[in-house]
Amino acid sequence: MGRKFIDCREISSDVKxxxxxxxxxADEVVDAAVLHAVAVHREQDTPQxxxxxxxxxxxGSPPA
Known part of the structure; x- marks a missing residue:
């Protein structure tokens, strides 16, 4: 099994x-990314x- 990732730099946002x-x-990435989105980007934790x-x-892993 390989690694999974999400990179905030690939998502447009007012917060750089x-x-x-x-x-x-993927479940671990999603759980951590939701916490990040709520805390930093002021999103709501919704199914959407x-x-x-x-x-x-x-x-894989994000580029450097």
Whole structure:
């Protein structure tokens, strides 16, 4: 099983965010990314947010 990641730099936002989240499973990435989105980007934890984040999870590691 490979690593999974999401990179905030790939998402347009008013907050110039450079956070990347990497984990062994998509579920771990989604859970951590939702916490980040709520705390930093002031999103609401909704099924739609989780679905959108899950759709952006990629295989591997973020570029440097």
């Amino acid at each position: 965010c450079s956070v990347a989240i990497v984990a062994d499973t 947010l989780r679905e959108g984040i899950r759709s952006m999870v990629k295989d």
